[in-house]
């Protein structure tokens with residue numbers, strides 16, 4: 001039996017995936033997940049207190065990680081829907097990888113917030129039974145649920161042809177599995193014809209985009225509504241979140257797809273190459289708009305009495321390194337010239353480096369955004385440390401580890417590659 | 426000083442007698458009418474001696490944990506899932522000599538921000554005035570803590586729910602007369618409990634008559650609260666958390682912010698559409714090449 005599985009795997013895996021480096025990568029990810037599982041278990045057995053940061057700062061890394069992941073998911077949805085919703089055929093190349101990434105980022109984002117909630121099991125029940133329509137959090141939870149459904153269907157529709165092809169090529173168990181995954185039986189029915197129609201994909205994509213953007217807007221509003229937190233309050237964040245979602249989406253797609261090709265030592269298809277440089281240009285443009293937004297936020301904040309103190313935390317307080325180095329330099333300013341240079345020289349590595357820098361910058365930015373806002377009005381003399389607690393780092397590491405593990409497996413077993421899919425051909 | 430207290434007590438007693446006869450004549454309708462009467466708690470910090478009996482009475486009634494040394498007078502304590510009421514010594518910033526004990530708990534806002542944001546309606550404002558967390562329903566998201574202008578609802582890491590003072594909603598119904606545990610325990614009548622309009626009158630009377638009583642917290646703050654506190658100075662001078670003198674997190678305001686976001690959404694969709702149409706030519710070229 002084991003030999004049989006091995007034989008199957010041998011057919012699928014390429015050289016790189018049989019190398020020791022690959023096994024090391026997977027085992028690192030697996031151990032990260034295991035450690036996180038241990039932290040989660042401790043929190044269930046003892047109390048959630050092991051994740052506690054300070055009694056007054058109650059939303060920390062799990063929330064910021066959630067925000068980072070769901071914003072990325074919306075961003076990926078924005079980029080991919082340029083293809084099959086807005087009819088830009090060249091973007092259809094990235095549809096499969098983009099939608100798959102959007103799906104796994106939102107799922108692991110939800111896992112991150114689920115571990116933060118005291119009673120995630122009640123959340124589902126009472127969200128349905130006793131909704132509070134005035135609560136942005138209710139809208140966010142509900143809309144993201146719809147979004148997950150739409151985006152799953154969207155990926156399935158995109159991948160179906162490829163899954164069918166794999167079922168035909170394979171034998172035995174694999175054939176059955178892929179056959180079921182593609183719901184091959186439907187093909188002869190009337191539903192099969194509907195499934196093949198490009199219009200259906202467009203409709204599902206549009207539904208995912210609308211629910212995703214609305215959910216995303218309520219996520220921004222969730223923070224924007226809170227009058228008692230001067231830094232969050234106002235309509236700035238709902239709007240800015242949309243912008244940052246867009247550049248996160250481009251950055252994720254560029255970093256992950258180029259990274260995958262490089263690691264697998266595969267050739268990047270020619271038409272994808274030209275799209276990469278186009279996306280890099282758009283990313284540079286979005287980053288410069290983002291910079292303007294940040295300048296506006298800081299400048300405006302300095303003239304709003306209640307916002308001055310929290311803003312100063314960034315400009316020259318405990319968050320200044322995170323702000324100036326990560327958010328401004330690594331996350332926004334430096335990537336712009338790197339991207340432009342890389343586009344001019346048609347240098348793939350430059351794009352990879354710049355987009356990864358954007359992701360790192362945005363990750364730190366999310367953390368600051370969540371934590372710094374909670375310092376005022378209650379904490380008067382500052383905190384001894386603004387770094388996340390050790391246990392939380394372990395847990396979040398595991399969530400990210402699981403995310404990359406899922407992607408790694410997906411990149412091997414599922415159709416993600418930048419090829420034109422059957423619908424348009 | 427004590428005269429005033431007995432006044433409240435006597436008036437309440439007469440009212441009880443009065444309402445008893447009204448109940449008798451009107452029956453159930455009368456009872457329902459009386460129930461919608463709003464109650465309030467009045468804290469007079471100028472009378473408080475810092476004995477912390479309210480704290481321990483609250484803990485006893487609500488079966489909360491007592492931490493070591495917490496009940497020592499002058500020991501600084503913070504609200505927590507086990508401390509629904511705290512008593513702390515505060516000095517007036519303008520006059521360091523003058524120090525008072527501040528009895529601090531949930532203010533039971535008339536339009537509570539905490540209840541407005543709770544996604545599952547686990548917090549409700551009862552008609553009598555109590556703002557109560559339903560601990561069987563709370564999902565532990567801590568959004569209410571973020572929204573509360575006073576930062577009152579605290580998370581219980583063991584029970585995994587948010588807990589706070591509920592103005593003893595489980596005591597008031599008894600005969601409509603039982604006071605909250607903290608009020609009943611106070612030895613110097615620094616706390617009192619009555620119909621809301623009565624305590625407003627009483628608070629105003631004390632501020633106009635008594636020397637140290639200068640400020641009533643809760644008339645305007647957060648749009649008005651059902652707990653009023655008589656302070657010897659303005660709350661900001663005493664180092665208390667200052668709430669805006671208007672309703673916090675009004676629904677209209679939430680709508681405005683969400684609406685701005687949706688304008689952003691449509692703007693983004695417009696930009697995507699423009700991007701798609703402006704670069705249409707490029708599409709064709711790529712496609713031709715790949716064909």
Ligand code: SF4
Pocket residue numbers: 531532533534537538539540556572573574575576577578589647
């Ligand atoms: S003080 Fe805070 S917790 Fe209490 S009712 Fe008002 S908003 Fe809610």
Ligand code: SF4
Pocket residue numbers: 542543544545546547548558562563564565566567568569570578586587
């Ligand atoms: S922590 Fe509980 S009471 Fe507070 S908003 Fe969340 S569900 Fe509601």
Ligand code: SF4
Pocket residue numbers: 482483484486487509510530589590591592593605606607608
């Ligand atoms: S009213 Fe009741 S629950 Fe609230 S502080 Fe007083 S004793 Fe505790």
